[in-house]
Amino acid sequence: MKTKIYLIIFIVLKYIYISAAQTDAGKGKYVYGTAAMPWAESFGNHRAVLEVPKAASVVSLDMEWRRPDKSPESRRFLLVNAETGDTIPNVKKVKVDNEECRILFGPVSEAGTYYFYYLPYTVQKGYGAYYGDYLPDSPVLQSNWDALTGQPEEAEVVRIESRTAFDSFYPMEVIATEAETEAYRKTCSQAFYLFPEDRKYPIRMKHYLPQRWMEHKQGEAFRGGAQPNEYYAFQIGVWSPDAVLGGLTYEATDLVSGQARIPASAITCFNTEGINVQGKPFRKQVTVARDSVQPLWFGVDIPQNVQLGTYTGTITIKSEQGEQKQEIAICIEGDVLADRGDNEPWRHSRLRWLNSTLGEADEVTRPYEAVQFRNSVFSCLGREVALDKESLLPKQVTAWDTPVLESPVRFVVETAEGIKHYEARYQLEEQASTHVSAVWKAGDADMDIACTVRMEFDGWMNYVYSIVPKRELQIKDIRLELPVKNSVGSYFLGAGLPGQDTPAYYDGKWNTPVTTVDNHGVSIPVNKQAN
Numbered sequence: 419m420k421t422k423i424y425l426i427i428f429i430v431l432k433y434i435y436i437s438a439a440q441t442d443a444g445k446g447k448y449v450y451g452t453a454a455m456p457w458a459e460s461f462g463n464h465r466a467v468l469e470v471p472k473a474a475s476v477v478s479l480d481m482e483w484r485r486p487d488k489s490p491e492s493r494r495f496l497l498v499n500a501e502t503g504d505t506i507p508n509v510k511k512v513k514v515d516n517e518e519c520r521i522l523f524g525p526v527s528e529a530g531t532y533y534f535y536y537l538p539y540t541v542q543k544g545y546g547a548y549y550g551d552y553l554p555d556s557p558v559l560q561s562n563w564d565a566l567t568g569q570p571e572e573a574e575v576v577r578i579e580s581r582t583a584f585d586s587f588y589p590m591e592v593i594a595t596e597a598e599t600e601a602y603r604k605t606c607s608q609a610f611y612l613f614p615e616d617r618k619y620p621i622r623m624k625h626y627l628p629q630r631w632m633e634h635k636q637g638e639a640f641r642g643g644a645q646p647n648e649y650y651a652f653q654i655g656v657w658s659p660d661a662v663l664g665g666l667t668y669e670a671t672d673l674v675s676g677q678a679r680i681p682a683s684a685i686t687c688f689n690t691e692g693i694n695v696q697g698k699p700f701r702k703q704v705t706v707a708r709d710s711v712q713p714l715w716f717g718v719d720i721p722q723n724v725q726l727g728t729y730t731g732t733i734t735i736k737s738e739q740g741e742q743k744q745e746i747a748i749c750i751e752g753d754v755l756a757d758r759g760d761n762e763p764w765r766h767s768r769l770r771w772l773n774s775t776l777g778e779a780d781e782v783t784r785p786y787e788a789v790q791f792r793n794s795v796f797s798c799l800g801r802e803v804a805l806d807k808e809s810l811l812p813k814q815v816t817a818w819d820t821p822v823l824e825s826p827v828r829f830v831v832e833t834a835e836g837i838k839h840y841e842a843r844y845q846l847e848e849q850a851s852t853h854v855s856a857v858w859k860a861g862d863a864d865m866d867i868a869c870t871v872r873m874e875f876d877g878w879m880n881y882v883y884s885i886v887p888k889r890e891l892q893i894k895d896i897r898l899e900l901p902v903k904n905s906v907g908s909y910f911l912g913a914g915l916p917g918q919d920t921p922a923y924y925d926g927k928w929n930t931p932v933t934t935v936d937n938h939g940v941s942i943p944v945n946k947q948a949n
Contacts, residue, residue: 447482449577450588456581459546461496462537463585467576468497470532474571475563476524479534481575483519484593486623487537490514494538494553497523500531508563511555516626517595522570524563532573590619593626602627603659606636609739610663610706613655614640614746617766621655621713631655639730639745645752647722648759651766654744656712656735663706665738666690666714673718673729673748680729684719688769697778706737717769718748726751780852782875788851789875796854796873803879810844810858810869811881822906828899829883833864834892840867851875864891 448466457465470477491514497506512520519536526532542549580586594602613631615621621628644650656666668687673680686692689712691701706712716733728749735742759767776783789798796803802816806826815822831838840860847855847870855872868884885896902920910920 448575450586450592451577451579452583452586453579453581457533459541459581460538461498461533461535461581462539462552463548463581464535464537464579464587465581466534466536466578467500468532468534468573469576470526470529470573471571472529474524474526476522476570477526477573478570479519479521479523479573479575481519482517483536483578484595484629485516486587486591486593486626487516490516490519490536492555493536494555495521495523496533496535496538498533498535499528500533506532508559510557510559516593524570526571531576589630590615590622590628592629593623594629594632598629598632599627602632608636608742609661610656610658610735610737610742611636612735612742612744613657613711614744615653615655615713616642617651617653618764620766621653621711624710624712627657627711637743637745639747641747641749643749643751644718644720645759646720646724646726646750646754648720648755648765649767649770650718650720650748650759651769652716652718654714654716654733654735656706656714657710658706658712658739659709661739662708663712663737663739664703665736666704666706666712667736668714669734669736671731671733673731673746675725675727675729675750678725678727678729680718680720680724682731685733686717686719686773688715688717688772690714693773693775697775715766715769717767719770720750722754724750780850782851786875789854789873791846791849791854791873796879798873798875798877801877803873805844805856805871807843808841810856810871820906822902824901824903827901829869830895830897830899831865831867831885832893832895832897834894838862838864838867864888 453465466481466483468479491511495509495511497509498504499506506523506526508522508524510522512522514520538553539548540550540553541547578588580588613621613627613634640652640654642650642652656663667690670682670685672682673685689702689704691699694700704712704714714735728747730745730747733744733746735744758770759765782788787799789796791797794805794807796805800818802814803812804814804816805811806813809826809829811827811829812823813826840862842858842860844856844858847857849855853872853874855870858869858871860867865885865887867886870882871879873879904920907920909917910924911917913924915921915924
């Protein structure tokens, strides 16, 4: 029986921009902030700054830290003298859970500032950042220290710091205590609860309520601020403490300011509806697990010529267990946002991209230009791909006058008898402003081989090979040789490898890449960086 083999090759000539949102800092029972300079990664991303009043054999700390992570009692605790960098040798955990941290530590040889690092982790060599796990606890106490008696000195929490603003737990991962949560329920008993939240503070926790929500009264209007032509985003957190909440949907009214209005059709919930990758609308129902928080992200498409003012309306969250109504008030003021707010990630206006149909129509999207194909050369926005007329593969790829390839790309089929050699002229199949495609076919007594190539206006190229054997064959290898210039291809990403320095040699399989060899001839696993 003949077997058809398909090989798909992608060549992408694009750039991807990735941005990370920053978090704000503020005040609660403790002052929360970000360190002026990031400390060493191995200490972890969080610490408390303590003040110890005087030297003592034993110092106590009673800290209401309100942490959202699992098993905080199992983490290693490090206490470090801020001035000298010396580590306190003894740390005894008295009571440690998500709400409270009571510990004894010492001896402390002098008064002053101490750093309490409570989430140190293993740093991934060559990459940085968290890798593997947090450091396990290691409660090895000096002889007789634990038996010391007397009243210990008390350490004061000056502030809680994160290594960077991105790492901060504040305010959305500072938990409400169990007692606070139960007290909140007693003030208002209902099947489920709604907590509207500004886009600056994405809802992160599924199994805890943020402490800041304890001040929100059910039914209280959400107030937000936007600008003309902004795609305004906000959230409504749904908490179902006692039962699974099924069939979650919503219904919105028009947003009204005097005689002006923003229609309900301009409001969408990204959790329950959208546009799929085929450009077709879809709807889905959301279920909230018992005692869990489900954030619902909403977007409001605000017109450029909107009348300034405060627009009010309601969003009703419906479920199989009932419904709750949330009042919305959006104050629209200020200048027109030319880019809908997209250049400021904290606005989350890019959520509307999930429903974008750009690129679905067969037309060039600005600021791209029509793809060109002349004399066997694809070209788009300063980049060219010159094709070999006998193989249809790139002879050279040029980006802004810089050649990328050391020699032409080769698609190699190697049997027990040796490497196959096929030569045939390609044929242009289709040429339009948005794309150009061509086909190439060849064969012999052993197999037929065919190739189609398509290049689109944004620089995306797609090669599809089809190999049909005419008899039973022993295939030694089918491979693609990409001889990229060393001066150009100093970094590599894809084909099973993480972003890294380009290895001198890479031995990979279809499903499981094995090893790379760095430029010093050292074999390394693919999940490590080549040095």
